[in-house]
Amino acid sequence: MSYSRASRKMMIPILALLLLLNGMSGAFAAVSSSASIPSVKIPPVPFAFKSSPLPNVMVIASGGTLAGKAADQTSFQNYKAGTYLMEDLVKQLPDKNKIADVSVYQFGNKGSGGYTIADLYDLSQVVDEALKLYDGVVVTTGTDTMEEIGYFLDLTVQSEKPVVITGAMRPWDVIGTDAPANLYNAIKLAGSGKTTWFGTVLMLNDMIHAVRDVTKSNAHRMDTFETPIMGALGYIDESEIRIYRAPARALKAGKENWKTPFDLKKIAKKSLPIVGIAYNGQEMSGGAIRGFVADGAKGIVTAGTGAGGISSQMSEARKEAIGKGVIFVTTTRTGSGTMYGGGEGIIAGDSLNAQHARILLILALAFSNDFNTIKGWFEGVGTQEIDGSKLAS
Numbered sequence: 264m265s266y267s268r269a270s271r272k273m274m275i276p277i278l279a280l281l282l283l284l285n286g287m288s289g290a291f292a293a294v295s296s297s298a299s300i301p302s303v304k305i306p307p308v309p310f311a312f313k314s315s316p317l318p319n320v321m322v323i324a325s326g327g328t329l330a331g332k333a334a335d336q337t338s339f340q341n342y343k344a345g346t347y348l349m350e351d352l353v354k355q356l357p358d359k360n361k362i363a364d365v366s367v368y369q370f371g372n373k374g375s376g377g378y379t380i381a382d383l384y385d386l387s388q389v390v391d392e393a394l395k396l397y398d399g400v401v402v403t404t405g406t407d408t409m410e411e412i413g414y415f416l417d418l419t420v421q422s423e424k425p426v427v428i429t430g431a432m433r434p435w436d437v438i439g440t441d442a443p444a445n446l447y448n449a450i451k452l453a454g455s456g457k458t459t460w461f462g463t464v465l466m467l468n469d470m471i472h473a474v475r476d477v478t479k480s481n482a483h484r485m486d487t488f489e490t491p492i493m494g495a496l497g498y499i500d501e502s503e504i505r506i507y508r509a510p511a512r513a514l515k516a517g518k519e520n521w522k523t524p525f526d527l528k529k530i531a532k533k534s535l536p537i538v539g540i541a542y543n544g545q546e547m548s549g550g551a552i553r554g555f556v557a558d559g560a561k562g563i564v565t566a567g568t569g570a571g572g573i574s575s576q577m578s579e580a581r582k583e584a585i586g587k588g589v590i591f592v593t594t595t596r597t598g599s600g601t602m603y604g605g606g607e608g609i610i611a612g613d614s615l616n617a618q619h620a621r622i623l624l625i626l627a628l629a630f631s632n633d634f635n636t637i638k639g640w641f642e643g644v645g646t647q648e649i650d651g652s653k654l655a656s
């Protein structure tokens with residue numbers, strides 16, 4: 264599965280020439296037209312970059328605060344997310360020649376919460392298509408649902424090449440914005456190749472996190488992303504990229520089981536089911552669970568108190584739903600900690616938070632209806648545990 268940037272670069276002029284002859288070139292930035300993946304055309308690496316020694320990084324932009332336009336230069340929170348086009352933002356970045364040759368694909372331009380799960384299916388395949396041509400990909404999104412978008416990519420992208428997701432907490436055009444710095448460092452990280460085999464990583468505020476473990480911890484602060492208990496993978500200080508830990512998955516580099524079972528080419532977009540999150544609280548009713556079932560949910564994640572506890576009313580509603588074939592995953596609302604055990608129709612969510620567990624359950628249910636298969640995926644793909652005694656085998 265290894266790749267050589269030099270050999271790819273040698274193929275680029277031939278490809279670019281063929282496309283030029285066909286009148287298809289010149290699309291440095293493209294906008295995805297519809298949800299239909301076969302129509303995705305990733306612009307080839309531009310001709311001008313072919314003789315450059317720099318890595319080729321494609322920025323796949325979807326909007327968010329990073330591309331936000333503020334009401335004025337000091338309006339940190341009064342802005343319209345997803346306004347500026349990435350092509351223009353990349354043009355404004357200084358010193359790109361120190362880090363990468365940068366190309367752009369404008370996937371969309373809106374807030375992260377505006378994307379559907381079906382859109383993520385498209386996004387994932389755009390990322391994989393881009394990685395057939397480019398050395399690494401940066402995905403820009405809003406930070407609100409970056410945990411979900413990042414983990415969806417982590418579980419579905421088939422390429423081992425670097426995927427870095429980034430965004431910003433302040434819009435592009437205010438004083439003290441983090442947007443250009445985050446974009447710059449994300450491109451630097453993707454181009455460095457240092458997270459090859461890591462799956463998707465999140466980079467904001469100079470910190471590098473495994474998307475499976477990271478969470479948005481504050482509504483406004485620029486250091487909002489944290490990895491509870493386990494900590495960040497590393498950080499970026501100017502030209503230094505220091506990585507001190509790897510996701511457990513990286514230990515399977517080059518092995519067939521590095522890939523997850525969730526190759527989206529094997530399923531139709533419409534097979535991604537409804538999955539809800541039911542949050543427990545003091546004497547919480549079973550209404551949320553019954554509502555999700557009425558909506559047609561095939562799975563429900565509970566965000567329980569402490570070690571995953573839910574109220575007796577929720578428990579009653581869960582029993583009814585399990586009787587109808589709904590699969591449950593237990594998580595904790597505390598923000599960290601591992602769920603163990605499970606039961607009939609109930610899977611322990613390990614240390615996944617509720618939003619991550621929901622993404623895994625959506626994908627698992629799209630690929631299987633079998634409880635034990637899905638439980639196995641939570642124990643294998645979802646539980647990123649390291650057993651040193653098995654590393655050499």
Ligand code: SIN
Binds near residue numbers: 374405432
């Ligand atoms: C969004 O998630 O699109 C808005 C908030 C942000 O980008 O930080």
